[in-house]
Amino acid sequence: MSRQMWPTGLVTALVSPLTNDGIDVTATRQLVERQVQAGVGGILVAGGTGEHGVLTFDERAELVRTVAETLDGRLPFIVQTGALATRDAVRLSVQAQQIGATGVLLPAPFGEAVNWREKRAFYEEVDGAISVPIMLYNTRTAGVMALEQVAELASLPNVSAIKDSSGDATLLGDLVDWAATADFAVYTGWDDQLAPAVLAGAHGAVLGAGNVVPELIVEVLNLCYRRRLDHEFDSAWGRLRPFLRFIGQSENYVSIVKLAVQMRGVDVGDVRRPYLPPRQDERAALVAVLRDLDGDRAS
DSSP: OOGGGSOOEEEEEOOOOEETTEEOHHHHHHHHHHHHHHTOSEEEESSTTTTGGGSOHHHHHHHHHHHHHHHTTSSOEEEEOOOSSHHHHHHHHHHHHHHTOSEEEEOOOOSSOOOHHHHHHHHHHHHHHOOSOEEEEEOGGGOOOOHHHHHHHTTSTTEEEEEEOSOOHHHHHHHHHHHTTTTOEEEEOOGGGHHHHHHHTOOEEEEGGGGTOHHHHHHHHHHHHTTOOSHHHHHHHHHHHHHHHHHHTSSOHHHHHHHHHHHTTOOOOOOOTTSOOOOHHHHHHHHHHHHHHHTTOOO
């Protein structure tokens, strides 16, 4: 498949609004509508920022259906379908395709480490079960893949993109250079490398930060795509980067992003255990960062 199957720009890794009873459908719809209004390229459902590991299979399905129904074709959406067992990753990927997902984001099994032969077999089995595009997920928890391994998996019929959260700037640069001649889409999942990655040629970014400041991220990306590196870019990127640095260095990315969304006026509930809400000092620091970002909107 071609990289053109994938949305350009910001793909927001949506948080999962939760209540004691399960998925908060109303809050989920609010978050989705905000992404539409902000002009993002797409939405990722049930990713790491979406706490997929603490959701039941039924909750993951309900979340995907809610996003699909709310979007009603207005934006592409991608579903993270990783699981510890291959059979479960196949089940989740088939289900995502049936609901209407544009593609799936697929990390390798992230429990006990799998070797390369096992990882390759995992991707082959999921690839053979679906016909929608597959985005690889290069993340430390699932084992970072080298460029040669990514290129090998790219020979599978549906594998045509990667989200790189390796934290390795050299690897990201190598992936971007290779992808330019391989019809392959590279997204950065490294928040504060957003602008450098896209200026280097990345297709876009898959970020949890889009839950909080989608408009500003879209503005920065558009300036990068147009190579408008003037005072307008300096101003927008200068405002955005300290926030991205802060959440990227936080004790728990998921919980700090969820708290920031609440400070923006959408009650998405707390994180589920084993995750814990931010400490009081981190909460106070977040308030200060958001105030620096855009005045007194934070509270």
